[in-house]
Amino acid sequence: MLERSIVARATGLLRRAVVAVSRLLVCGKMPVHYRHKRMLHLTQSSLWNNWRFVIQDASGTRLGEILAPMWAQATNSRSKVARQNAVAAHMNLPGGEHVIRFEYLRRGWTSDVAWWLESPKGEMLARIERVFPQAAKALPCHHLRLPDMGELQITSSRTLKPFDAVLRLANGQQVLRINTPGRLLLRLDLVVQGEYGSVAQRAFFAYYALHQR
Numbered sequence: 001m002l003e004r005s006i007v008a009r010a011t012g013l014l015r016r017a018v019v020a021v022s023r024l025l026v027c028g029k030m031p032v033h034y035r036h037k038r039m040l041h042l043t044q045s046s047l048w049n050n051w052r053f054v055i056q057d058a059s060g061t062r063l064g065e066i067l068a069p070m071w072a073q074a075t076n077s078r079s080k081v082a083r084q085n086a087v088a089a090h091m092n093l094p095g096g097e098h099v100i101r102f103e104y105l106r107r108g109w110t111s112d113v114a115w116w117l118e119s120p121k122g123e124m125l126a127r128i129e130r131v132f133p134q135a136a137k138a139l140p141c142h143h144l145r146l147p148d149m150g151e152l153q154i155t156s157s158r159t160l161k162p163f164d165a166v167l168r169l170a171n172g173q174q175v176l177r178i179n180t181p182g183r184l185l186l187r188l189d190l191v192v193q194g195e196y197g198s199v200a201q202r203a204f205f206a207y208y209a210l211h212q213r
Contacts, residue, residue, distance in 0.1 A: 040192040040199065042066070042206040047187055053210075055093075055203050063199055064093040066100075066207055074113075075103045088115065089207065091200060096120030098200050100207060105129065116146070117204040126201045128152060128208050142212065144169075147197065152205070154212055165209050167196065176202065178209045 039058040044050065051068040068089040073079070075086040091098040097120055105112040116127040127146040132138065142152035150169040167176035175196035181189060190206045197205070 040202050040206070042190045042192070042203055042210070044187040044189065050188075053188075053207070055091075055199070064091060064203070066091050066203065072102070075101055091117070091203060091207075093200055095200075098125075098204075100204060105131070110140070114145075115204075115208050117200060119200075126197070126204050128205070130212070140212075142208075147201065150175075152209065154209065163190070163209070163213055165212075167194075167205060176205060178206050 040063075041054075041056040041058075041060075043054050043056060045052040045054055045065070051070065053066040053068075054062060055064040055066065056062055066089050069087060072088040073086040077086060086101060087099055088102050089100040091100060099118045100115065101118065102113055102115045105114055110132040112129070112131045114127060114129045117125045119125050124146060127144075129143045129145060130140045131143060132140045142154065144150035144152060144167065148169050150167060152165055152167050154163075154165040162180040164179040165177070166174050167178070168174050176192060176194040178190055178192050181191055188210065190210060192202045192206050194202075196202070
């Protein structure tokens, strides 16, 4: 009887541990006040394709995709040929093809870079600047310039924790959260939680955050 009791108790503890780990891998650490807000997914199309990402809503409905070239080029690249068609990625949405571009603000061991999103008409819809402080080994700051002033704060990137970032406006208001739903992912999947900006802008913020991991 004693052995059966010990086995039953051990089995129960193991079952609880498996359930807890599964919930963590699937949901991550998602605050309760975000769970019922509008969500957007930016998901790698396949395990072997790192240049195509699918944009989906919370229900899994496909909204569009982001296609990146094999080699992204800056608009102020040293190569004149590369500058002519300098594109970081193409974003295909029902409203037309948006373009993601970037340029170097300062070149060095740690370069400062600006990324922006252009509408099908060439209008700049969003812009983020990654700037490294002058202090040695300091982490970069990600300044939001458009559509409002603010900052993208990456709280977890190159650790064993899931990727996590929040977008705050200049007044301190947190408007978006970008994170991975778990630790072990066969395909990259970023979840954008919040209602700030359009679908194109939220997908752009997620794509930018993806390149800061």
